[in-house]
Amino acid sequence: MKWYQVAALAAPAQAALRFGCSTLSIQRLDPLVEPGKLPSAHVHQIVGGNAFNATMDEDPAQMADCTTCTFSEDFSNYWTAAMYFKHSNGSYKQVPIMQNAALPNGINGGMTIYYTQQDFFSNGNQKITAFPKGFRMVVGNPTTDSADTARDNVGLRFVCLQDKNTRFPELPDFPPRPCRGGIMTVHHFPACWNGKDVDSPNHQDHMYSTSRGAFQNAGPCPASHPVRMPQVAYETLWDTTQFNNMWPSDGSNPFFLSYDDNKGYGTHADYLFGWKDDSLQRAMDSNCMFNACENGRPLKSQGVQAMNRCQVKSKIQERLDGWLDHMPGMGM
Template identity: 40%
Template sequence: MLALFKASLAAGLLIQSAQAVIRFGCSQLVTERFDPLVTPGQVAPHVHQIIGGNAFNLTMNPSDDYSELATCTTCRFKEDKSNYWTAVLYFKHDNGTYIRVRQKPNHLVGDPEGGFTVYYIAGYPPFQPVTAFPKGFRMITGNPMIRTKSERDLDSVESYAITFRCWDEDQLASPWVGSNQHAPGVGKYDSVGLPDRFCPGGIRSSIFFPSCWDGKNLDVPDHHSHMAWPLGRVDERLGIIFHEGTCPESHPVHVPTILYEIAWDTGFLKDVWPKDGRQPLVMSMGDPTGFGQHGDYVFGWEGDSLQRAMDNCKDAFGAPETCQDVLTVLTDEEMNSCRKATEIDEKVEGEYISALPGCNPIQNGPEPATMVPNCDAVSTTIAKAAPTQIPV
């Protein structure tokens, strides 16, 4: 299995001989309208899918140590109680109802239920040292309100940060054919917005975070200006993983590059996909373009475990098995058994629903999306939390 993993990752991500990387799958913790970074203490405007430690909550105080508060994690390494979350993808039926598009396991990450894949990448040039995030660190990448490609600086590293790849059927079965031989965020295989056609093998969304920290602020009001993208341009043949730049003077501390990969299982929509060519997918914030895709991160690794992993896990392919002398590798069963009950009394997945949860009418742009005033959606939590439902 390890040999197969290495062969596929060498072909699919072009990481061989480039840098140390930790790559691991995480199952779903909970799916609900919580966002403790943007709307702490309040029900969030749109639905997120959350993975990681079960200490995730409506309010997450930066002074708390979530590696100690969490009793389990949905991620592959026991020491990682961090939380990672993104928007949810929905399909709009011709009759006007919506259903959440389920996630499937990414290539060669085991059998997590839902969730997505996380990478910690040391960076380029090969195996350069990086500084692990400190306790209390958090950040956001992307902007849920944008609806047009022109909002991005196409000459910057950031322009490659959030992309989508349409998988054909053969790529569903084989991780080293077709577009999987190319790194994320480059060339003809990736788009900044949602694909404009049916993808029988699924859609992979890649979300990169900036890797240059100011070395001072664990967080800032906008949750991103304490971070910066590396200088220099990206080789469009190789992608953001191989960025040629260094950190700017304003943000001199090189931290690991975090990457999320979400594999959406769109194959089950074949029989209900619109015959007129209309693009029926929409993200949970009412975004049919995909330009507003975003990711949130709250650090929660135990002690110095992340620094030890980045210093010692030198396998360029990121297989968890090669890091088991440094970190504790959990089984699929252990990951999948970690769950957090939802605390909002509303249906968000598992069946067709009449509207996107929250007040999220579809806003096509090109102007930025706006919040709906006087929203009458559920805005309180319930006294008795309900079990999390895995989408069907």
């Protein structure tokens, strides 16, 4: 029995969200770190509401009219750096994204999103406060360049997949050899808020992490950041298998995150809140678990076709598909 199946059978099973979001867009936009810049420095893969744009200076729950996520009241945006394979001839190709095995069939790439409370099994015994309107945050830093710092960034990890159900071991950098089932990137955000700021200059200081890794029960929030919020996490599955027979003869890692990082130390992710009205708070106050939260119990949900139809056209006219002589934004 797989680990997530064991979790779902555990009693009591209480409020936690796990849902899929298909790909909204893959392009060079970053409204948090580089607001208004067209194009941003590197390529991101984005999911969520179709209000996504270069500035995001209005509430996406008011501006969007569709979302790529299972829950149709969630117009938030979630994004990470894209991944590329570098051929021995020096050319690059974008690595495609696979759907998670735990999600309905037919989802177009995208990510698995989690909003957990205490851990993977229970919501604990404290009030969980939903994010307020205008809230945003970033986890990780693309300038991180040391293995020690990467190891200390608990919750930012890579998994070498044997199949889509593999979850361990978690690595602080890219796997050192070809992975039979692909590579998963994992991003856990901090869940302790200072209670007053919806953002901060570096998009991180208003939050504090007490995570102990994976989906374990986090430590108590400090006095500086006393408000416990949902533990947001992303899982992205990359289909690296099509490149396994092209692995360099010297054994060096051929995969790069889109800001020219072939170590993975700087893996990072962005979150911009956009749930409609009080829908997220209602979910956090309920006792549903994963797909039991769908179909109005308490959240409205939609099918895979509706998720896949929601799209945002690229604002940047540049080639992203096929073999490229450089990663977009990383030209000579």
